[in-house]
Amino acid sequence: MSTSFENKILDMKEKKEISLELLSYILSEASEEEKEYLMSTAREIAQSVFGKDIYLRGLIEFTNYCKNDCYYCGIRCSNKNASRYRLTEEEILSCCDKGAELGFQTFVLQGGEDPYYTDDKVCEIVSKIKKAHPDCAVTLSIGEKSYESYKRFYDAGADRYLLRHETANEEHYAMLHPASLSGAHRKQCLRDLKEIGFQVGCGIMIGTPHQTIENIYEDILFMQDLQPHMIGIGPFIAHKDTPFKDQPSGSVETTLLILSILRILFPKVLLPATTALGTADAMGREKGILAGANVLMPNLSPSQVRDKYLLYDGKICTGEEAAECNVCLRARMNKIGYQVADSRGDHPDFTGRM
Ligand code: SAM
Numbered sequence: 001m002s003t004s005f006e007n008k009i010l011d012m013k014e015k016k017e018i019s020l021e022l023l024s025y026i027l028s029e030a031s032e033e034e035k036e037y038l039m040s041t042a043r044e045i046a047q048s049v050f051g052k053d054i055y056l057r058g059l060i061e062f063t064n065y066c067k068n069d070c071y072y073c074g075i076r077c078s079n080k081n082a083s084r085y086r087l088t089e090e091e092i093l094s095c096c097d098k099g100a101e102l103g104f105q106t107f108v109l110q111g112g113e114d115p116y117y118t119d120d121k122v123c124e125i126v127s128k129i130k131k132a133h134p135d136c137a138v139t140l141s142i143g144e145k146s147y148e149s150y151k152r153f154y155d156a157g158a159d160r161y162l163l164r165h166e167t168a169n170e171e172h173y174a175m176l177h178p179a180s181l182s183g184a185h186r187k188q189c190l191r192d193l194k195e196i197g198f199q200v201g202c203g204i205m206i207g208t209p210h211q212t213i214e215n216i217y218e219d220i221l222f223m224q225d226l227q228p229h230m231i232g233i234g235p236f237i238a239h240k241d242t243p244f245k246d247q248p249s250g251s252v253e254t255t256l257l258i259l260s261i262l263r264i265l266f267p268k269v270l271l272p273a274t275t276a277l278g279t280a281d282a283m284g285r286e287k288g289i290l291a292g293a294n295v296l297m298p299n300l301s302p303s304q305v306r307d308k309y310l311l312y313d314g315k316i317c318t319g320e321e322a323a324e325c326n327v328c329l330r331a332r333m334n335k336i337g338y339q340v341a342d343s344r345g346d347h348p349d350f351t352g353r354m
Helices: 003-015 020-028 032-050 089-101 118-134 147-155 169-176 183-198 214-227 254-267 276-282 284-290 322-335
Strands: 052-055 058-063 106-112 138-139 160-162 199-206 230-235 340-343
Touching: 003 199, 020 254, 032 052, 032 254, 058 089, 058 322, 089 106, 089 322, 106 118, 106 147, 106 160, 106 199, 118 138, 118 147, 118 214, 147 340, 160 230, 169 183, 183 214, 199 214, 199 254, 214 254, 214 276, 230 254, 230 276, 254 276, 254 284, 276 284, 276 340, 284 322, 322 340
Parallel strands: 052 340, 058 106, 106 138, 138 160, 160 199, 199 230
Antiparallel strands: none
């Protein structure tokens, strides 16, 4: 490996900046040795901030109804083959109870944009979870809402919000979404969420149709401007009932390289090794951790609905119970020399709610 590559990575680590040229080189020309150097640099940074602790977030996929029609997503409203479900408030609370018994201290309520769950209903669910589990963090991932709605969710006790921006480039955004959705609005939502006080997660899929290296570079610039607390990155995987059904999946290797680059640029950010990464490669989550990720998001949804929240084909862990996923992931982490931390796993700079 040339010392010039090593110096470029050290420079990136010091300045927290990457050029388009270096990004292109890493994604299309770097040697195996250079890629390993990048990943080991990222791994060391993650360990210097988080040790060998991996944070767990229990994911509760509470509705697969969605009013949106994103071209890549299996639960888009036009997919008439999707078998739709909604969890009741009692079912959601019982998922949290089960999660708490298993040691989870963060619950992520994720769903399609489902108007059935009015702001009142969301606030009620959030405050009931916080009442039952005051030491736990509640994360919402329910799409684009108004500033006022986000403020209500925050005041009801929600701590964090995940809203991948999907792509920072408007033209690329328009190739992935119908005209009713805009990248500018999605980015504004992220700024609103941050201003309100949420710990905020943005993110992209790797390998979406028409994505270029320039797009990924723009995504990095957007993230540097936003300074999110969490960044969700996973490969795009086609779903058979979407307009992108014949499109190739995103590359696992590119996903790992981007994870490493993000760890170097954002040493303290919460970086999940996603279920999509685990679906694209049986060892994807382990590889993600070894590339610098530090979060896992096992499924806490009831087993009878798991095979219905299908964003993409072949999703893993749809036949398992929460307890099985918990044991499996803890063992997988131990095997690579890491351990699951029994903590809320806030961003290292988080000092409490305002
Ligand atoms: N409705 C909420 C929202 O818009 O943020 C949360 C649910 S949405 C289905 C969660 C994420 O799934 C999206 O942000 C997208 O990045 C990811 N996703 C959707 N379809 C996917 C696919 N085919 N492959 C990989 N990830 C996908």
